Amino acid sequence: MAEPLANGSHSAQNDDDVLHARAESAKTAANQDFKDAHYQAAVEGYSMAILLDPTKAVYYANRAAAHIRLESFGSALADATKAIDLDPKYIKGYYRRADASLGMGKMKKALSDFKRAASVAPRDPDLRKKLLQCEREVKRIRFEEALAAPEEKPVAEEIDLSSMPVEDSYDGPMMEGSEDTGYMLTLDFVIAMLEQFKIQKTIHRRFAFHIIMQAREIFREAPSLVDVSIAQDAHITTCGDVHGQFYDLLNIFELNGLPSEDNPYLFNGDFVDRGSFSVEVILSLMAFKVLYPQHMHLARGNHESQGMNKLYGFEGEVKAKYNVMMANLFRETFCWLPLAHVLNGRVMVVHGGLFSKDGVTLDDIRRIDRYREPPEEGLMCELLWSDPQPGAGRAPSKRGVGVAFGPDVTRAFLEQNGLDLLVRSHEVKDKGYEVDHGGYCITVFSAPNYCDQMGNKGAFIRFNGATMTPQFTTFDSVPHPPVRAMAYASNIFGSMFGF
Incomplete structure (x- = not known):
């Protein structure tokens, strides 16, 4: 009975390898579509990769980036959150979720995600730059809100x-x-x-x-x-x-x-x-x-x-x-x-x-x-x-x-x-x-x-x-x-x- 089990296990492993390879191929094609500014095609390519292998945080984070370019910020937020759920140390998940929040005008939520990403990768220069920019933006908004007085007339x-x-x-x-x-x-x-x-x-x-x-x-x-x-x-x-x-x-x-x-x-x-x-x-x-x-x-x-x-x-x-x-x-x-x-x-x-x-x-x-x-x-x-x-x-x-x-x-x-x-x-x-x-x-x-x-x-x-x-x-x-x-x-x- 051992031999059939071994053959079945080997066959299952081969099937998994094929699916992973197809998923990577779909991601690679979608990456090219993204570079060519074909963002809807990129979304479809990353979706195919996810269908073939739903365990990779990078697929969701990449699809979130394409959604952002299409101004589909709600979808981007959901994808970035899924990427973080799959890999809490994947900083691009936090990046993408912060960008989606920025697009929706939710500055404080964006700042929170940039800070969480910085705690995972404190030496990332691009991340530190974005964190600083977001902190300045939040301070500016708070300053303007503090100065704003109720309008008495048009x-x-x-x-x-x-x-x-x-x-x-x-x-x-x-x-x-x-x-x-x-x-x-x-x-x-x-x-x-x-x-x-x-x-x-x-x-x-x-x-x-x-x-x-x-x-x-x-x-x-x-x-x-x-x-x-x-x-x-x-x-x-x-x-x-x-x-x-x-x-x-x-x-x-x-x-x-x-x-x-x-x-x-x-x-x-x-x-x-x-x-x-x-x-x-x-x-x-x-x-x-x-x-x-x-x-x-x-x-x-x-x-x-x-x-x-x-x-x-x-x-x-x-x-x-x-x-x-x-x-x-x-x-x-x-x-x-x-x-x-x-x-x-x-x-x-x-x-x-x-x-x-x-x-x-x-x-x-x-x-x-x-x-x-x-x-x-x-x-x-x-x-x-x-x-x-x-x-x-x-x-x-x-x-x-x-x-x-x-x-x-x-x-x-x-x-x-x-x-x-x-x-x-x-x-x-x-x-x-x-x-x-x-x-x-x-x-x-x-x-x-x-x-x-x-x-x-x-x-x-x-x-x-x-x-x-x-x-x-x-x-x-x-x-x-x-x-x-x-x-x-x-x-x-x-x-x-x-x-």
Whole structure:
């Protein structure tokens, strides 16, 4: 009886060796995909390695790194925690979990993991650098919180444009009017402003504040859900995330024409952060909003929020190019941005997606009190943060915020509200767009080669009023001046994403 047992044991060992070898091969291929910035393919490769050998901490930690690049911080947190469970001395598990916490704005949790990793590997130079950076960031946040006083009145009421005279030395574009009569925004000024931005120059702070203040008043008058009518012989162009990629925004206008009463646009959130020309993007979009308030529509994204702007560069960029007061005015203005648009009563456009419960109506969205920073749960949070999933039902979000919703959830929502289609943004797509849920859910993303490293195309959608059938245009990225993405973010956030 001994011989068959020996043969069986040898066979089992051979099978294990084969599985381990296949797992390592899958990891090696996934590592190459990661280096090539094919992060979704890397996730799939590491998942195959885990399926073949679920005992290796490195597979989970590597998959966490790919999830981080895809901004799936909830999934990254889970993978990093699994890596630590498998090997409590594996410092990259703590690294990855700290990075995932950073991406979610949970600085104290990130600091805790960096400290735990340092206790395991006290001489690791990269770890010591990250620990020091995180400690500084936490101290900065605590300092700002200690200095912050409750706002007694809106920031806009503290701004006196007359205290910002245009100096004789200013050589940029001028609005029509004068200090005595006041200034007026015109199309000629906006076109000149785009040219000024193109050569990396700013406009005078007086004119920048003027644009933001006027846009703010228009947003204040808008409902949380805006109904947009498109005539039978007219159209509207819907764009997704732009993320501070000003030169790609100019390319959209080159391909599709400038916004006008005859060429309306809807930009679906995430105008700022990541890309380092966010000031130029948001001032351009707001200027067109002021020119054409009924034909230029802007929706709030999850990055139009104070927490995201502190982490991902916009606040730092505004302070560098203008001042703290303007950063505060942007924060206040973002809180007035609408949360959703419905086109011709048939297509709902939101930045993120749908909800963690059934039965939500368009009137429920209209009733949202949106003038606040986005909460961590509820309808407003889910409109800004949720993502579609291929499977039915709902699941925890891969981001750690919002919810993942399936095709049945999409169809039920559309049927209940008499809609044909859901359009959303919020996710990088290789082609710039993706059609999901049997054609009922479309993602559009308009920042090609996102962060100068993803290699994706951008896209926009045109809807004709007569049919409301989506027509897609895809485009590649265009060159921009040598300013890296995340240039105005804290060093610790730049390093997390490879900058």
